[in-house]
Amino acid sequence: MEQTTCFHCGDDCNTTIISFDDKNFCCNGCKTVYEIFSENDLTCYYDLQSSPGTIPKEIEGKYDFLSQETIIEKLTEFNDGNTQIATLFIPHIHCSSCIWILENLNKLNPNITSSQVNFGKKTVRVTYKSENCSLKDVVLLLSSIGYEPYISLDDFKTGKQDVNRSLIYKLGIAGFAFGNVMFLSFPEYFEVGEFWLEQYKHLFRWLMFAFSIPVVFYAGSDYFVSAYKGLRSKLLNIDVPIALGITVLFIRSTAEIIFDLGSGFFDSLTGLIFFLLLGKFFQQKTYTFLSFERDYKSYFPIAITKINSVGNETPIQVYDIEKGDRLLIRNEELIPVDGILINGKAKIDYSFVTGESESVGKESGDKLFAGGKQTSGVIEMEALKSVEQSYLTQLWSNDVFSKNKEDGFTTLTNTISKRFTYIVLSIAIIATTFWLFTDASKAMNVFTAVLIIACPCAIALSAPFTFGNLLRIFGKLKFYVKNASVIEQLAGINTIIFDKTGTITSSKSSTANYDGVALTPSEELLLKNTLRGSNHPLSRTLYDILDEHCIITLNHFEEHLGKGIEAKHNNEHIKIGSASFVGAEEPSVLNTTVHISTNNQYKGKYTFYNSYRKGLSKLFNKLKKHFDLVILSGDNEGEFENLKKLLPSKTKLIFNQKPDDKLEYIKYHQTEGAKVLMIGDGLNDAGALAQSNVGIAISENVNVFSPACDAILDATKFNQLYNFIKASKSAITIIKWSFVLSFIYNIIGLYFAVTGQLAPVVAAILMPLSSISIVVFTTITTNIIGRKLSKS
Structure with a gap:
């Protein structure tokens, strides 16, 4: 009887075959999902990966509890009666096709306005119109297409707190198998005679084969999956040579023991995968640490005004807000925490959160949500909880407000990695062909060693680890940068434009x-x-x-x-x-x-x-040696003579500039080749900050949170601006040196691999060591930069 597989999930249909649209499905669930995709022109989902779905579970009645208001309030991070936002943990996210379909939920349900996937955390942030769509509807939709979310009612959270331990399990299995295979290989290593040859040679070889099976097909599965998806997309990613090397080693070793030609290379094979996973584990731990520092220790220097019991107003940092505090929110200020409106007429713009700019009127007693912006005068509110700094970071990095600015070394890294893979494969084929005609016994060793030793992982790691560590260091020094690409842009600027009032002047001593x-x-x-x-x-x-x-x-x-x-x-x-x-x-x-x-x-x-900021003249004299400097001010020319005496002679001073004038000035000079850094107060300068290559908002006890800026600089660190730019340029130099070190390592390694002097297991040890050495190099050098910054 011919076996039929389900078009959607790939499982065997067995006795039940449901035919629809000339395709076979194992159940009505899979058929329904296909119909949804087909009706909404989403069948290209199946082009990304064959049979990508999962059989839908029986979910009828399972999520009825999501209709209770108390639970909805706990599970949603935003709920104004019209729009709700929830972040759901999806354990089944594993590939590009998952990301694609989860970010196109709005095509499956028009009441879903947006959905953003965080692949690293396996979460999807869904924004939907609560009038026509409920949280239950969203969860049921996700479940019906094979992405059932994990919802914990123990702590009323939609994100699973446990870390993904699959890498640890794979590393443990590979390490266990590697140790045993090495032990079983000792008789051949030491050429033990009669005992080995007569009684247990074949048993030990088949035991080594048995140990290698879970290592190859479970522990090393990620490399095969990644290589397969890359090839399906007609891309040669960095996992292709690794997967090819593992395959060659396994097939050759298996053939040797089947035909009794030798013991194979199971020690090299299991050692290869073990050391590859060990390197990946180290990289993951390091990157997780950098992300942790970024998310939870990099507090913005944003302040809010607290009203005490006697009515006095005191500015405090947002992360000092406690439940029950009475807060003053001025016009254009961000609401940092959920709270209750007490006094004033609120007109809240939630575009930071929802992407929709329409303001919502609120009256005394109404609930206000973090991330909204007051747009009509001053209000007073009572905080319902403390600030979640990671939530502010999430708002700041919202894709709705991101601007496509040119990538620098990130693109260069990807290009090098791609070309490098072609070069490695070519070298491996040429070297193997040479040895087949010269000494066939070395051919497979050479082929495998070349594929493993020349992996461009070290090249790919240079930029993320250098910029990641520098983001953390900048944050500790009160310079808060949105993402790594901002550092790349900052290193390439040639023109710096300053606003005057509130930027180079201090409001505290005027x-x-x-x-x-x-x-x-x-x-x-x-x-x-x-x-x-x-x-x-x-x-x-x-x-x-x-x-x-x-x-x-x-x-x-x-x-x-x-x-x-x-x-x-x-x-x-x-x-x-x-x-x-x-x-x-x-x-x-x-x-x-x-x-x-x-x-x-x-x-x-x-x-x-006006009282100008401390160290202003000294800062401008440093900057003038490397950049074109401009003062763009909305004020009149009353301070012209003072600034002329205070600043370097060639500094351009332009006054009476409206916000639109500043934007157009920047746009014009960008067409002339200028790479512009704009520094303003984040209020009137929002357009100019967004137009510039890098926009920095100065914060001085004012809640100037704005998605238009790429970085926030504490006013007390204004005189360190040159040092931050210099550090960004040093980061680019570090990346270039990392590339040089990686190329030197690969050239030396390839020499020994091509000449047949390098065993695959040694290559497997050296490869993750090269990656680790790059991480260590970038971490040490960026920490040296950090120490210099903290002393300056």
């Missing part, structure tokens, strides 16, 4: 004088409360200078980027900002000024005397 008609007590009260809602550096400075006043709730608040702010309370209306914004004539005296009008009558102006 002073201001008032010139105009005296404000009435009610106007002073309105002025103070209007400034209270703004995060602009001049607003913050003026707010701190003015006397204390009672707190009132404004009827209306609006901030006009690059112009000013306006507010209403009862019958009074106030405008604060530039002269043109409040309806006054432009001043003849050029100074940094803030003008005020109430009820459309001009009152006067505050003239600011």
Whole structure:
């Protein structure tokens, strides 16, 4: 009887065969999944891997508990009544086809707006419209296509806490088998005579064969799977030569014991896989450590204003927030934790979380979710829990806000690895052909040794470990970089553009004088409360200078980027900002000024005397030797003479620039070949930060979280900017030296392999050692850079 396999899952259909669309399925579940894919034009899923599905389990009624509101609230990380977001742990994620289908869930269910896979953690973050789709619907959909999530009700979490131990199991089996095979090989190593030859030679050889089977087909399976998928995609990845070498060793060794030609190379084979896995285990542990440091110890220097029991406002770091704290959220500020709205009119923009920019109105008593941005004045809220810093990191790295910026050495690494594989295969074939005609007994050894010794793993490891360690070091020094590609971009910049107010000036030590008609007590009260809602550096400075006043709730608040702010309370209306914004004539005296009008009558102006950041002149003199420097300011030219004296002679000083002007200036110079680093305060400069090759936001006790920036620099570390750029350039140098070391190692190794002087097992030991040496080299050298940075 001819055996039929299921088109979807690949299992034997046995007695039950369901035919549909000229294809055979083992059950209605597999057929249903295929129908879903077919109806939504997703049948290319099967092009990525044959029979990729899993037989759906009986799930009817299994997830009814997901209809309970209390459980939904625990399992979702965001739930505003219209949109819900949940991160689900999917144990069955294992390949590119899994990622592809899980990131196209919106085509299976239009109420799912997005789904993002974290392959390393085996999770999928699903955003869906809760009005027409529930968490239960999402879980059932995932289960029906063979990706049933793991949900633990013990701790109400959707992510399994246990680590994936499959590599440890494989390493243990390979090590056990390797040790026993070596033991069984001793009689031949020492050429034991009668006892070995007469009685136990064949038994020992077949035992070695038996030990090698689980090593090859279980412990070494990842290499075969990876090589197979690469070849199906018409790509030669770095696992192809490894899989080929294992196959050759196993087939040749098996043939030798079957035809009694010798004992084979089972010691080399099991040793090869054991040492390969040992190297992979070391790399995984090192990378996990770097990721841990990145996710949980790199706190952003973002502050939030806490209101104590007597009403005083104190800035605190976000990770110091505790449950029950009363927090002040200003206009354009991020809500760092889930909480309850107490005072004020909230209009929350959840685009950081959901990708949708429509603001949502909230009233006193409503729940506010972390990641939302207040867009209409000041509000007060009570925190319901402490900050999850990893959640802020996740928001910052959200693909919705990522900008495709050119890759540097990452692309170079991939290109080298790909070409290297072609070269290795060519060398292996040529060398083997030569030895077949010269000394056939060495041919297979040479072929296997070449494939193993010349693996480009060390090359592929250089960039991720160098940048990963540098990300961790930068974080400890209060320079918080979004990802590794930012460091690559930072190393290649040739132009640096600075905003003025709040960037090269410090709001903490600035002073201001008032010139105009005296404000009435009610106007002073309105002025103070209007400034209270703004995060602009001049607003913050003026707010701190003015006397204390009672707190009132404004009827209306609006901030006009690059112009000013306006507010209403009862019958009074106030405008604060530039002269043109409040309806006054432009001043003849050029100074940094803030003008005020109430009820459309001009009152006067505050003239600011800026305090520049410590070490500014010294920093610019260092930067000028290597970069073109520009000051782009939205203020007037009042500080022109001061800056001209303070900064290097060729620094460009451009004033009266609106946010759009800054963006266009950067865009134009990029077309001229400039690689631009933009440094701003993260508020008015969002467009310029996004347009630049690298955008850095300066943080000074203000919640300036913005997806537009690529890095956040604590204001106290502003004078170290040159050292951070220099360190980024050093990282590129380290990677280049890693490439050189790897090539030297491969050339030497290939020489001994091609000439037949290198046994496969020795090659297997040397290969992971080369990878480990690269990791050690990059870690030590980046740590040296870190020590230099901390001392500077």
